[in-house]
Amino acid sequence: MSTAAPPLPYLVIDFDSTFTQVEGLDELADIALRGHPDRARIVAEIKALTDGGMDGSVSFSESLRRRVALLPARREHLTELVAHLHTKVSESIRRNASFFRQHADRVYIVSSGFREFIEPVVAEFGIPARQVLANTFRFDDAGNIIGFDETNPLSRDGGKIEQLRELGLEGAEVFVLGDGYTDYQIREAGLADRFYAFTENVTREAVVDRADEVAPTFDEFLYQNKLPMTLSYPKNRIRVLLLENPDARAAELFKAEGYQLETVPGGLDEDELVQRIEGVSILGIRSKTQVTARVLEAANRLIAVGAFCIGTNQIDLVGCMKKGVAVFNAPFSNTRSVVELALAEIISLARRLPEKSEKMHRGEWDKSARGAFEIRGKKLGIVGYGNIGSQLSVVAEAVGMQVLYFDIAEKLQLGNARKVRTLDELLQEADIVTLHVDGRPDNQNLIGARELALMKPGALLLNNSRGHIVDVPALAEALRSGHLGGAAVDVFPYEPKSNDEVFETELRGLPNVLLTPHIGGSTAEAQRNIAEFVPERIIGYINAGNTQQSVNLPNIQLPAQQQAHRLIHIHQNVPGVLARINNVLAAHQVNILGQYLKTNEHIGYVITDVNREYDQDVIQALREVEHTIKFRVLY
Numbered sequence: 001m002s003t004a005a006p007p008l009p010y011l012v013i014d015f016d017s018t019f020t021q022v023e024g025l026d027e028l029a030d031i032a033l034r035g036h037p038d039r040a041r042i043v044a045e046i047k048a049l050t051d052g053g054m055d056g057s058v059s060f061s062e063s064l065r066r067r068v069a070l071l072p073a074r075r076e077h078l079t080e081l082v083a084h085l086h087t088k089v090s091e092s093i094r095r096n097a098s099f100f101r102q103h104a105d106r107v108y109i110v111s112s113g114f115r116e117f118i119e120p121v122v123a124e125f126g127i128p129a130r131q132v133l134a135n136t137f138r139f140d141d142a143g144n145i146i147g148f149d150e151t152n153p154l155s156r157d158g159g160k161i162e163q164l165r166e167l168g169l170e171g172a173e174v175f176v177l178g179d180g181y182t183d184y185q186i187r188e189a190g191l192a193d194r195f196y197a198f199t200e201n202v203t204r205e206a207v208v209d210r211a212d213e214v215a216p217t218f219d220e221f222l223y224q225n226k227l228p229m230t231l232s233y234p235k236n237r238i239r240v241l242l243l244e245n246p247d248a249r250a251a252e253l254f255k256a257e258g259y260q261l262e263t264v265p266g267g268l269d270e271d272e273l274v275q276r277i278e279g280v281s282i283l284g285i286r287s288k289t290q291v292t293a294r295v296l297e298a299a300n301r302l303i304a305v306g307a308f309c310i311g312t313n314q315i316d317l318v319g320c321m322k323k324g325v326a327v328f329n330a331p332f333s334n335t336r337s338v339v340e341l342a343l344a345e346i347i348s349l350a351r352r353l354p355e356k357s358e359k360m361h362r363g364e365w366d367k368s369a370r371g372a373f374e375i376r377g378k379k380l381g382i383v384g385y386g387n388i389g390s391q392l393s394v395v396a397e398a399v400g401m402q403v404l405y406f407d408i409a410e411k412l413q414l415g416n417a418r419k420v421r422t423l424d425e426l427l428q429e430a431d432i433v434t435l436h437v438d439g440r441p442d443n444q445n446l447i448g449a450r451e452l453a454l455m456k457p458g459a460l461l462l463n464n465s466r467g468h469i470v471d472v473p474a475l476a477e478a479l480r481s482g483h484l485g486g487a488a489v490d491v492f493p494y495e496p497k498s499n500d501e502v503f504e505t506e507l508r509g510l511p512n513v514l515l516t517p518h519i520g521g522s523t524a525e526a527q528r529n530i531a532e533f534v535p536e537r538i539i540g541y542i543n544a545g546n547t548q549q550s551v552n553l554p555n556i557q558l559p560a561q562q563q564a565h566r567l568i569h570i571h572q573n574v575p576g577v578l579a580r581i582n583n584v585l586a587a588h589q590v591n592i593l594g595q596y597l598k599t600n601e602h603i604g605y606v607i608t609d610v611n612r613e614y615d616q617d618v619i620q621a622l623r624e625v626e627h628t629i630k631f632r633v634l635y
């Protein structure tokens with residue numbers, strides 16, 4: 001019995017806005033009318049006629065006749081147009097050029113555009129002139145385009161149907177791929193088995209509604225039909241859900257990568273997120289959204305979570321790890337913004353600005369120096385000497401403060417900052433205490449009534465870290481009693497879900513208390529930096545398996561993948577998994593070009609670069625290796 005693969009279906013592909021990103025005639029008009037005083041108006045008119053012909057609102061023949069009549073083009077403009085169209089081939093078509101070169105004999109370009117510019121563009125992909133069916137221009141002796149060959153069926157309504165009939169592809173499957181109504185008509189006439197609405201460049205509702213399938217990219221078409229493709233997985237299948245309004249740059253980067261994007265401007269609570277997470281590959285959040293065990297249970301396709309902020313205490317990091325979900329954050333994109341806010345708060349509280357300003361707004365002129373002091377020479381006690389704490393240390397010294405700090409980890413001492421051995425020591429010595437610890441659960445109520453009592457009378461307290469670090473009722477009492485001279489608080493144990501919710505706290509209305517709505521990182525610079533940093537890490541992980549700077553997966557910085565397929569394997573960290581993976585590879589005689597492994601207490605992350613030629617059974621065998629959490633192949 002023969003085991004030869006069945007022949008490919010014939011692919012009938014439209015040219016304008018499908019094979020290329022643009023409409024050839026529109027571009028020709030743009031070139032031919034360069035320098036013409038009415039260029040914009042005429043080009044717009046031609047484009048409107050193109051659209052009318054494509055969505056079926058103007059008859060095709062009329063649209064063509066009127067467009068060519070408006071076009072003052074000459075033969076030499078076509079040379080420029082062809083050079084331009086070579087650069088405008090649809091990205092997914094160009095990406096899969098090898099598919100076209102290998103299977104050119106099964107591809108027909110059937111277009112109502114013009115042979116003069118289509119033939120040279122598709123020739124680059126190995127598609128011969130005889131497989132291009134298109135219109136032709138008529139020229140006068142001086143080389144001006146004066147019309148088109150009206151005997152060509154493609155210049156008439158229903159022309160594509162007539163051409164397909166003449167081609168006589170009966171006996172084989174025929175698939176049509178295009179963006180226009182005339183492409184759909186081939187299927188409607190029964191001359192094709194399937195019609196794919198190709199939406200990489202334009203989406204026409206009337207066409208999409210009638211399609212058998214929608215192909216946002218050529219990768220998707222190949223994937224659906226199990227045909228050989230350049231990418232291991234169509235990027236349009238990667239769904240991104242972005243919550244809490246990260247800077248628009250994040251959406252831009254994900255879209256440019258070809259991912260599908262959904263955004264929800266506010267946050268979602270747990271129940272809402274459980275409803276929305278199914279099918280999502282990348283979840284983008286900020287500090288508010290809780291990624292809990294329940295959310296992860298419903299997350300059937302999740303590959304990565306992006307925290308568009310520093311803190312990751314809102315995410316079940318271990319739960320993500322056990323599901324093989326990589327978490328990335330932006331560990332220092334808003335550091336400077338928080339430092340600047342802290343400095344502003346220190347000076348504001350030292351000069352009692354909250355009170356002074358409020359009185360002025362009420363019409364009270366209270367010119368007095370009572371309770372106001374310079375910060376020069378004062379002792380700033382920094383609790384948590386990480387990225388923000390240590391950066392603040394440098395800035396505070398620059399304005400003449402004496403810095404002391406306390407951190408549970410050993411840290412590089414910057415400038416003249418002095419390390420103290422205990423939190424109590426710091427609290428007793430500092431004039432101003434500022435909190436910059438991370439949000440780990442152990443830090444709940446790190447500053448309570450006892451700690452507040454240790455602070456110097458009249459001292460100031462700043463919390464720009466996380467709300468649960470401070471016992472808020474105890475802080476309110478210390479302020480009311482006059483023991484503390486003031487406080488600045490940016491983060492709260494409960495923060496409103498949206499700007500519409502009323503904000504409640506015991507601290508409201510207390511003197512010399514600055515309250516801000518979690519805006520430490522809310523600057524244009526920080527938001528822009530974060531919106532680039534996080535998508536870049538996630539895209540690097542999806543495309544190459546790079547986990548550098550992931551907050552929960554073992555960090556591996558990988559060399560560039562060369563002439564290899566990359567096998568990405570996440571497994572439970574139990575003895576023998578690497579050996580099993582390598583046994584499978586050996587049994588299938590797969591040649592290993594490079595292998596990288598890192599483990600932590602829960603999982604192992606192993607990346608194996610292998611020669612591109614291997615028996616596909618090996619992939620299934622690797623998926624079946626015991627203790628596998630996630631497996632994917634990249635090429």
Ligand SMILES: NC(=O)c1ccc[n+]([C@@H]2O[C@H](COP(=O)([O-])OP(=O)(O)OC[C@H]3O[C@@H](n4cnc5c(N)ncnc54)[C@H](O)[C@@H]3O)[C@@H](O)[C@H]2O)c1
Pocket residue numbers: 310311312331334335338383384385386387388389406407408409436437438439443446464465466490491518519520521522
């Ligand atoms: N207000 C905002 O908008 C805003 C913006 C950015 C970051 N943050 C928060 O600021 C905090 C600090 O951020 P970072 O980037 O400097 O973090 P980081 O991880 O670089 O530093 C945190 C430091 O705190 C130390 N630490 C943890 N627990 C401690 C404890 N109990 N006592 C003493 N030291 C302790 C750690 O060892 C570490 O050095 C985080 O909670 C973050 O979520 C808030």
Ligand SMILES: O=C(O)[C@H](O)COP(=O)(O)O
Pocket residue numbers: 286287288308309310311312334518519520521522
């Ligand atoms: O963790 C952070 O970076 C800050 O808390 C800022 O969070 P946000 O982006 O939600 O304002």
